[in-house]
Amino acid sequence: xxxxxxxxxxxxxxxxxxxxxxxxxPAKRSDWLxxxxxxxxxxxxxxxxxxxxxxxxxxxxxxxxGSFRDAAWVRCNDQSPDSSRHPWLRSPIRCLMVxxxxxxxxxxxxxxxxxxxxxxxRASRGHREALFAHxxxxxxxxxxxxxxxxxxxxxYPANPYSxxxxxxxxxxxxxxxxxxLIVMIVFCxxxxxxxxxxxxxxxxxxxxxxxxxxxxWALIDQRRRCPVCLRLLANPVRIGRAxxxxxxxxxxxxxxxxxHGLLHLPEIATTYSAQRWLDLDASWSSLFxx
Amino acid sequence: xxxEPKLSHTAAMILQAIHCGCAYGYDIMDTTGLPSxxxxxxxxxxxxxxxxxxxxxxQSIADAGQRPARKYYKLTPSGKTTLExxxxxxxxxxxxAPTPGVKHQ
Numbered sequence: 001x002x003x004x005x006x007x008x009x010x011x012x013x014x015x016x017x018x019x020x021x022x023x024x025x026p027a028k029r030s031d032w033l034x035x036x037x038x039x040x041x042x043x044x045x046x047x048x049x050x051x052x053x054x055x056x057x058x059x060x061x062x063x064x065x066g067s068f069r070d071a072a073w074v075r076c077n078d079q080s081p082d083s084s085r086h087p088w089l090r091s092p093i094r095c096l097m098v099x100x101x102x103x104x105x106x107x108x109x110x111x112x113x114x115x116x117x118x119x120x121x122r123a124s125r126g127h128r129e130a131l132f133a134h135x136x137x138x139x140x141x142x143x144x145x146x147x148x149x150x151x152x153x154x155x156y157p158a159n160p161y162s163x164x165x166x167x168x169x170x171x172x173x174x175x176x177x178x179x180x181l182i183v184m185i186v187f188c189x190x191x192x193x194x195x196x197x198x199x200x201x202x203x204x205x206x207x208x209x210x211x212x213x214x215x216x217w218a219l220i221d222q223r224r225r226c227p228v229c230l231r232l233l234a235n236p237v238r239i240g241r242a243x244x245x246x247x248x249x250x251x252x253x254x255x256x257x258x259x260h261g262l263l264h265l266p267e268i269a270t271t272y273s274a275q276r277w278l279d280l281d282a283s284w285s286s287l288f289x290x
Numbered sequence: 291x292x293x294e295p296k297l298s299h300t301a302a303m304i305l306q307a308i309h310c311g312c313a314y315g316y317d318i319m320d321t322t323g324l325p326s327x328x329x330x331x332x333x334x335x336x337x338x339x340x341x342x343x344x345x346x347x348x349q350s351i352a353d354a355g356q357r358p359a360r361k362y363y364k365l366t367p368s369g370k371t372t373l374e375x376x377x378x379x380x381x382x383x384x385x386x387a388p389t390p391g392v393k394h395q
Binding site: 034035036037038039041042043045062063064065066067068069070073074077 | 314315316325326327328329330331334335338357358359360361
């Protein structure tokens with residue numbers, strides 16, 4: 001009731017608080033917002049006692065702007081078990097939505113400004129040559145890629161708990177869409193950046209670097225996903241000590257928050273110690289959130 | 291012998307304000323003169339470090355006072371020890387609010 005009263009006559013302050021609340025992890029957001037709204041009430045009450053209008057009051061706005069710092073602190077120091085460093089990439093749908101948004105923004109800038117396209121066409125004497133140049137850079141990036149990360153995609157030996165064929169196909173479709181969007185982001189994005197920076201000559205070099213880093217990220221991201229539900233694995237736990245690599249297993253274990261299994265990541269990948277996936281059957285489900 | 295806990299001047303001021311009876315965020319802001327962007331993160335850090343603890347006021351009490359429920363902060367035994375150490379480090383700290391327990395009994 002009190003909160004509704006506040007939001008009625010302090011809509012700008014309320015809007016600032018709601019914006020800041022977006023920074024706070026969802027599990028803590030409601031409590032955080034309640035505290036700030038409660039405290040805001042005192043700031044606005046003082047305004048009324050001093051005969052000032054609480055709406056658009058400088059003190060109220062300054063008070064609310066401080067909430068951004070607090071929200072950022074809460075996000076940086078979030079120690080809840082389900083906290084992830086990249087919540088916007090956690091689910092496969094969300095990951096594709098983020099990539100689609102980035103690709104759309106890059107494409108819109110690209111098609112709105114004909115400058116970089118003209119520059120590219122002039123530099124490479126024709127549209128076909130420009131596309132060929134980018135295809136060549138993609139090829140070079142693929143050649144260089146094994147030097148930067150393993151090419152394995154997290155394919156694990158078949159067992160009774162292995163995901164069905166349809167799910168394996170889904171993983172490949174997910175990877176294919178991800179790579180297509182990445183190519184679009186790098187292609188359009190590097191042309192946009194070249195125009196903004198005013199150095200079109202550097203565009204091919206930046207594009208090559210962009211392709212290598214983007215493909216590397218795509219492979220690492222694919223390996224860190226649950227083979228069943230494609231969500232990012234969470235709760236990393238270090239096992240063993242790096243000095244015991246030869247005698248004992250050491251590395252990191254990650255778990256699927258839906259309870260599909262555990263991923264063992266060796267500290268140093270060798271022929272006898274590769275990334276392993278341990279399937280968990282339904283009897284483990286009670287340990288995980290649904 | 292454990293090392294003496296050290297706090298920044300800002301955190302020490304907030305601990306002192308809580309010790310003197312300022313029990314919720316706005317009250318602490320009002321007493322210390324610190325901005326909201328400093329006070330609230332500092333309160334969370336102090337709580338995380340076990341120097342203070344917080345609890346929400348009962349809704350019935352807030353309704354009786356015709357105001358929103360407050361989140362109250364209180365010093366822990368560890369916080370009291372830290373504050374004593376801070377008094378030695380910042381001798382003027384006690385001038386912030388020299389009479390503990392005056393407010394919000």
